[in-house]
Amino acid sequence: MKYFILPLLALAFLASCKNKAPKQEQQQDTISTKPSSNTTADLIAKFKPIFTGNWVKISYIDKVIATKSPLAAMDKVKGITCILFDRHKVEGDSLMVLLGWENHDSSESPLRFKRGKRENSLQLGDSEIQYSVIKGDTVLTLYWVGENHKVTTTVYKKSPLANDNLGTGLEYFINKGLVAGNYIMTDSNAVKSKVSLSANGIIKGFSPFKTYNIHNDLNEEPMDNLDRIGFSDGKTVPYTWFTFKITGDTLKLFSTKPNADSSLLEIDKLRYTLIRQK
Template sequence: MRKRAIVFAIIVALASCKGKPTAPLSVQKSATDSTQLLIAKLKPILQGVWVKQDYIQKVIASKSPLAGLDKVIGITTIQFNIDNIEADSLQAKVSYDNQQAGGVELIFRPGKHTPAMPFGENELSYSINGGDTSLILHQFYQNNWVLTPYVRALKNWNGRELQEGIIYLINKNIFAGTYQLTDDTGKTCIVKLSIDGRISGMPNFSTYLAENTFDSKLKNNLDQITFDIFSSNEKTYAFNFEGNTLNLYETKTAGNSTQLLQGKLKYKLVKLNDQ
């Protein structure tokens, strides 16, 4: 009787060790192969820096980063470096509201809206129209799916600056070109503004950066451009465009006001040609 009890206990123990049934190896291999095929297909599509389309379109059309402020909502830039793919996922760097840095994980498997894939709490898909590729962010908001498209600014980048894609598109589509500059004393010269933010021919300055990050605590009621930023020679002016003419103004504040006041015209730059 004792032997029978021992045998029964061994059988029970062995049965309990079996655990939950696993998928056949052939099914697991098929799923892995499908994931790898999906990754191979998406690598050239995802790679690069992406910018929120409605935001950058409004900035370019108005030649004013400040005018696009109402479109600076949620994720404004997405950076994908396909070299960082691990198993079935890829960590993206993102910028929220053009200010806060973050990260969102993309999972290479179907989401609720095929061919969308899980992207953090949301989903991400893509669209190819002719030669133009867009990423589409799917977000569930007030019982509806809201779709937000993103355009690729750069295929490759240095990875240090989350705003690099926005800066590139602003420089390329608004500022880059050759100008005839006239200063407030009447002196003239030929100046070139490059897509990479460099200046040649302008006395005293060698780089430029148009402000695109607006904090409600700062004086940001005027579009501003900074020359030689982060140097002892740093200088910021308000700017606007009148047709093909870029006007740079000195600024001042009125007492404790949080608003900037446009001062006298310092430089007038008439564009002669693009880039």
């Protein structure tokens, strides 16, 4: 009988494994198929921290940076270019969301804390908005239902600035991608100075100016035919405007003048040359 001890033990071990395996698989299935909560409170707790903030259209910002020109990227402003989710405006099961259209107009639409058809999505008016994580970055995808039920898909990224102004996110990414940095500036009299431009629109070293703004509301109005950057001392309105050209590490600022019928701006004289310092 001693020759059968090992085979019997082996059979017993195999039987034990077979009995345990289905139980483990059943536990995994239970965990993976556990339904997500659909209560308003739970959906607010999940989505509000993710959605709150200022979101901008990625394809537009990418083209502005690639071309170094908001004017050259105007074909990407069609539709909704920025979205503002205000953390203070939740009422009941919804949040009024501010939408920026083509860098010019705005409208509101209710974000309902009710699940959409897609994973990690909520209802936005008659449309749907979804969050996802791509290479460690959270993005929003808007499935906007327009005329004749045509769905337009647009992807957005979040501005790091905590601000409740709709246009701030666009300005931040344009500033950062085009001009933010430290420069040596030479004026038309060959006088040099150190100048610093921050991504949040602050300028230092260019007296008397304190802030700057890169014009992005180019909507076929008269004299909207050049890329422009404006500077303010914080008191004077309007801004002091120049047209700009970026080549490598060099930013050139030119004065402008209207053409004969004031329909277009023309480049006048080179006023400042700024060379980025590495």
